[in-house]
Amino acid sequence: MRLLIQRVTRAKVTVDGKLVGKIGKGIVALVGVSHSDTEKDAEWLAEKVANLRIFPSEKSEFDRSLLEIGGELLAVSQFTLYGSTKKGRRPDFIEAAGAEFAKNLYEEFVRKATLTGLTVAEGVFQAHMEVELVNDGPVTFMIESKA
Secondary structure, three states, X not given: OEEEEXXXXXXXXXXOOEEEEEEOOEEEXXXXXXXXXXXXXXXXXXXXXXXXOOEOOOOOOOOEXXXXXXXXXXXXXXXXXXXXXXXXXXXXXXXXXXXXXHHHHHHHHHHHHHHOOOEEEEOXXXXXXXXXXEEEEEEEEEEEOOO
């Protein structure tokens, strides 16, 4: 699995003009699933996001975790994280998992993140979403469970 995470001051997701997920200070996680991923990948990433020290304290810019600051997580499925642009002009998605498999692991990631104690908001799987966010820093990281 692959996450692109951004530290934000606020974020929201709308589908067809309707608000479906909204957070204040926290992390937006764009979640990609490959066909070789497992529930262990989802669990590892949920723990990583909850405990990764990317928020500031008085001592350091990167000293506190999402759990420590009481922040929120906005999870958004994004199969294009496994798109390849190496050949030609059109991306291919050979590495991306099929919809049913990806949905199950995406939902497992959300479930495991919730079990860490995080407040989790979501987008809508396979919907055309509009994601608005204010990136704080900017701070952005790519996290891969297979790395």
